[in-house]
Amino acid sequence: MDIQPFIRKLDHGADLTDADRGQLSKAVQHTAVFKAGDDVSSQGEVPRNVHVVMAGWACRYKILDDGSRQIMAIFLPGDMCDLHVQILKKMDHGIGVLTDAEVAQIRPSTINTLTDNPRINLALSWATLADQGTLREWLVNVGQRPANARLAHLFCELYVRLNAVGLADNGVFDVPLTQTQLADVVGMTPVHVNRTLAVLRKARFIETNARRVRICDFAKLADFGGFEPSYLHLSGTKPGATV
Amino acid sequence: MDIQPFIRKLDHGADLTDADRGQLSKAVQHTAVFKAGDDVSSQGEVPRNVHVVMAGWACRYKILDDGSRQIMAIFLPGDMCDLHVQILKKMDHGIGVLTDAEVAQIRPSTINTLTDNPRINLALSWATLADQGTLREWLVNVGQRPANARLAHLFCELYVRLNAVGLADNGVFDVPLTQTQLADVVGMTPVHVNRTLAVLRKARFIETNARRVRICDFAKLADFGGFEPSYLHLSGTKPGATV
DNA sequence: CGCGAGGTTGATTTGTGTCAATGCACGTGG
DNA sequence: CCACGTGCATTGACACAAATCAACCTCGCG
Numbered sequence: 078m079d080i081q082p083f084i085r086k087l088d089h090g091a092d093l094t095d096a097d098r099g100q101l102s103k104a105v106q107h108t109a110v111f112k113a114g115d116d117v118s119s120q121g122e123v124p125r126n127v128h129v130v131m132a133g134w135a136c137r138y139k140i141l142d143d144g145s146r147q148i149m150a151i152f153l154p155g156d157m158c159d160l161h162v163q164i165l166k167k168m169d170h171g172i173g174v175l176t177d178a179e180v181a182q183i184r185p186s187t188i189n190t191l192t193d194n195p196r197i198n199l200a201l202s203w204a205t206l207a208d209q210g211t212l213r214e215w216l217v218n219v220g221q222r223p224a225n226a227r228l229a230h231l232f233c234e235l236y237v238r239l240n241a242v243g244l245a246d247n248g249v250f251d252v253p254l255t256q257t258q259l260a261d262v263v264g265m266t267p268v269h270v271n272r273t274l275a276v277l278r279k280a281r282f283i284e285t286n287a288r289r290v291r292i293c294d295f296a297k298l299a300d301f302g303g304f305e306p307s308y309l310h311l312s313g314t315k316p317g318a319t320v
Numbered sequence: 321m322d323i324q325p326f327i328r329k330l331d332h333g334a335d336l337t338d339a340d341r342g343q344l345s346k347a348v349q350h351t352a353v354f355k356a357g358d359d360v361s362s363q364g365e366v367p368r369n370v371h372v373v374m375a376g377w378a379c380r381y382k383i384l385d386d387g388s389r390q391i392m393a394i395f396l397p398g399d400m401c402d403l404h405v406q407i408l409k410k411m412d413h414g415i416g417v418l419t420d421a422e423v424a425q426i427r428p429s430t431i432n433t434l435t436d437n438p439r440i441n442l443a444l445s446w447a448t449l450a451d452q453g454t455l456r457e458w459l460v461n462v463g464q465r466p467a468n469a470r471l472a473h474l475f476c477e478l479y480v481r482l483n484a485v486g487l488a489d490n491g492v493f494d495v496p497l498t499q500t501q502l503a504d505v506v507g508m509t510p511v512h513v514n515r516t517l518a519v520l521r522k523a524r525f526i527e528t529n530a531r532r533v534r535i536c537d538f539a540k541l542a543d544f545g546g547f548e549p550s551y552l553h554l555s556g557t558k559p560g561a562t563v
Numbered sequence: 564c565g566c567g568a569g570g571t572t573g574a575t576t577t578g579t580g581t582c583a584a585t586g587c588a589c590g591t592g593g
Numbered sequence: 594c595c596a597c598g599t600g601c602a603t604t605g606a607c608a609c610a611a612a613t614c615a616a617c618c619t620c621g622c623g
Contacts (some may be wrong), residue, residue, distance in 0.1 A: 166555065221389075
């Protein structure tokens with residue numbers, strides 16, 4: 078891995094110095110490897126460490142009594158889970174890994190030294206706000222948009238987020254999820270995800286082969302899905318950044 | 321108003337001293353009155369003040385191109401909107417008032433003096449985490465539950481939250497929302513909200529007259545709606561609190 | 564008195580879920 | 594090298610929940 082997605086991402090949120098970047102790099106040195114489907118931390122547990130996805134995809138999810146699952150957040154490489162959980166006494170949901178993945182664990186004491194650095198603290202707070210914006214947008218997506226627009230919106234978001242950490246370009250990116258996992262993200266049935274993907278392909282919005290997606294015309298797909306990237310706040314908090 | 325819901329709420333999150341309570345009281349002295357439907361702050365605006373609802377109900381919402389609206393959060397008396405927004409450059413959604421309401425405005429500088437107080441800071445952070453938990457639960461609600469369970473869950477949540485600030489007791493509380501507003505919360509049609517309410521009434525889960533709701537048997541309704549209140553974290557962060 | 568906002572109800576359509584079968588790629592073991 | 598099993602994608606037939614369209618009702622208010 079060339080430059081860490083974690084740093085690359087936080088660079089969007091604040092003007093970090095090389096020393097800041099070094100400090101961040103050091104904080105994510107201790108990693109653990111998980112197999113697809115494993116839990117990083119489970120519902121009901123006492124929150125311990127903060128996690129940063131280094132490679133692979135993870136998620137925040139909740140399983141209901143009837144066995145259905147809602148994925149409430151996707152963590153891509155560079156994403157941090159739950160900066161402030163240690164305040165709480167109990168996880169009200171699980172954090173799991175969607176693919177084989179490498180996840181860094183940061184102890185609370187290390188987090189404190191990070192947030193003592195004002196630039197890093199700003200970057201982390203920015204990232205937290207962006208996560209919240211994303212969650213809100215997912216609610217809008219699931220609550221208001223029909224199936225085809227819902228998936229369109231999701232693909233647009235994933236592309237922009239992956240692009241921001243150097244993992245997507247030219248409309249092409251990997252989506253290493255099964256259709257069942259996609260279904261748990263958008264609140265649909267796997268069968269209906271399948272059919273909806275077929276519709277999007279037929280309409281020439283996207284092309285897929287294996288687990289690779291190509292967005293044929295981003296502007297068109299974004300319009301169709303009602304995607305409007307301001308909620309990701311990728312212009313960050315930097316004064317000079319473009320909106 | 322006897323004791324402020326704002327203080328009453330934050331008391332759940334940390335062990336405040338009387339001095340802390342005084343400091344909080346003073347921070348919410350400047351209020352403005354809004355008429356139902358007014359915007360407290362609009363999408364696209366530069367975030368300025370932090371708001372606390374003193375009386376009435378407010379919400380966070382987003383309107384889509386086709387005119388449909390998703391309410392992403394309900395702010396009850398005592399709830400604070402967007403502790404950290406000032407980090408961002410642009411509101412990606414609107415804050416509006418669902419009923420006639422009184423809203424306190426806190427300037428960023430005042431916020432800073434509040435968060436300099438470690439107990440208050442803990443309480444505010446706790447409240448922020450509870451808000452996030454609520455948002456996640458709404459996504460689960462809209463993404464996975466059928467209409468009747470969805471409304472059941474919402475009523476359970478509203479009851480517990482109102483109860484926590486002294487505005488509900490014995491299963492009875494006011495829901496000063498139109499069915500159209502309810503629909504925007506749960507991602508359904510007003511017509512379908514109406515029919516679903518009728519089902520809940522007929523099943524003797526709830527009774528309603530005017531805008532007052534009575535939950536006949538909370539445990540039964542909670543079970544039906546899959547409501548499990550841990551996400552509200554009302555046991556807070558206090559060591560001695562019961563779970 | 565008339566108007567408008569909100570609630571209620573009915574008939575119908577449509578999007579999505581459900582159930583079930585098939586196909587396909589891949590890995591494993593005989 | 595082939596037989597088999599498994600996980601995932603795909604497809605079809607059908608059921609059902611929810612949206613849509615439209616009418617009507619009630620009540621508070623100017």
